[in-house]
Amino acid sequence: MHCLESARLLSERRDHPLPLAKRIGLRLHLLLCALCRTYQKQLTAVCSISHHAGASPCSHCAPLPASRKQAIQDAIDRG
Amino acid sequence: MAFGVDGVIPGEALVQNFPDDFAGRVTDQGAVNVEADQVIGALQHSSPYHRLRAGRSPPLKSARGALEWGFLMAATTDPNRAPDASRWVEEHGDALYRYALLRVTNPDLAGDLVQDTFLSALKGVEGFRGGSTVRTWLIGILKHKIIDYYRRSRVEVLASDMPASTEGDDLDHVDRASDRWSEAPSQLVENQEFWTTFTRCLSGLPEAHRRAFSMREFDGLSGEEICKVLGVTPSNLWVMLHRARAKLRKCLEINWFEAS
Numbered sequence: 001m002h003c004l005e006s007a008r009l010l011s012e013r014r015d016h017p018l019p020l021a022k023r024i025g026l027r028l029h030l031l032l033c034a035l036c037r038t039y040q041k042q043l044t045a046v047c048s049i050s051h052h053a054g055a056s057p058c059s060h061c062a063p064l065p066a067s068r069k070q071a072i073q074d075a076i077d078r079g
Numbered sequence: 080m081a082f083g084v085d086g087v088i089p090g091e092a093l094v095q096n097f098p099d100d101f102a103g104r105v106t107d108q109g110a111v112n113v114e115a116d117q118v119i120g121a122l123q124h125s126s127p128y129h130r131l132r133a134g135r136s137p138p139l140k141s142a143r144g145a146l147e148w149g150f151l152m153a154a155t156t157d158p159n160r161a162p163d164a165s166r167w168v169e170e171h172g173d174a175l176y177r178y179a180l181l182r183v184t185n186p187d188l189a190g191d192l193v194q195d196t197f198l199s200a201l202k203g204v205e206g207f208r209g210g211s212t213v214r215t216w217l218i219g220i221l222k223h224k225i226i227d228y229y230r231r232s233r234v235e236v237l238a239s240d241m242p243a244s245t246e247g248d249d250l251d252h253v254d255r256a257s258d259r260w261s262e263a264p265s266q267l268v269e270n271q272e273f274w275t276t277f278t279r280c281l282s283g284l285p286e287a288h289r290r291a292f293s294m295r296e297f298d299g300l301s302g303e304e305i306c307k308v309l310g311v312t313p314s315n316l317w318v319m320l321h322r323a324r325a326k327l328r329k330c331l332e333i334n335w336f337e338a339s
Contacts, residue, residue, distance in 0.1 A: 075194060
């Protein structure tokens with residue numbers, strides 16, 4: 001197994017179970033390859049950050065523009 | 080029939096809430112001269128917003144009874160009452176907009192989706208049972224609006240955004256000695272500068288990849304659900320998600336972790 005295949009499988013195993021042979025091959029590759037172990041750690045971090053971002057109220061992010069708020073409120077008032 | 084200013088329903092409130100029906104009918108004493116049928120008609124044929132203010136099922140046996148009950152419903156603190164739509168935009172507009180903007184990245188589109196959400200909520204307000212907060216209920220509606228948008232526009236997006244074979248750079252900028260990625264994700268997303276970098280990297284993904292990534296990582300949808308929305312095979316989806324994760328990782332490494 002080469003590193004590019006390892007990178008692909010590290011992503012794919014988050015979405016579906018890998019066949020046994022692929023799982024064993026990936027585990028062996030990770031034992032031997034420090035680069036892919038680092039990539040694995042960073043990929044996990046990307047997904048964890050994204051999970052938190054999806055759930056974050058993001059209070060520092062841009063609010064709904066005032067003009068848009070007024071337009072929506074007007075639409076609500078009109079029913 | 081006249082509702083006096085010292086009653087439960089002052090004339091001004093009646094005019095304010097049903098201007099088309101009662102404007103110009105306030106007397107010098109602050110009362111409103113109306114027939115019972117007019118009050119009942121106003122409640123039955125008013126806009127959803129006004130029906131909301133009148134409560135879910137006003138007892139229409141008498142005009143006064145209907146209005147008293149309705150206005151009390153609008154003012155009560157009972158958690159099971161229909162939510163007061165007059166404060167939705169003020170209380171939830173920003174949160175809904177931020178939720179949508181992260182998922183569609185286009186400010187105008189995010190605003191449109193928020194507006195659609197509020198209007199749909201208004202029409203379906205009688206379905207709100209108080210089992211969740213109003214915010215959670217509105218977010219649930221918005222989530223479906225976003226997925227509907229993805230589904231409606233999927234053909235034009237996917238025609239140009241099928242997975243590209245650019246795998247050669249997956250492992251670029253992987254610094255084996257770096258421990259910068261160990262910072263807690265919960266702290267990172269609270270950092271405004273990081274958030275700006277993150278959303279910029281997200282915007283750089285191909286549209287179809289970003290949609291797949293958003294549904295999978297932000298909302299936790301299953302692969303099967305995402306395939307139905309995007310109209311792709313599981314194999315295609317896995318490649319799209321791989322490409323999105325790899326590109327996002329590389330972008331964050333270059334623009335945040337290496338740069339900071």
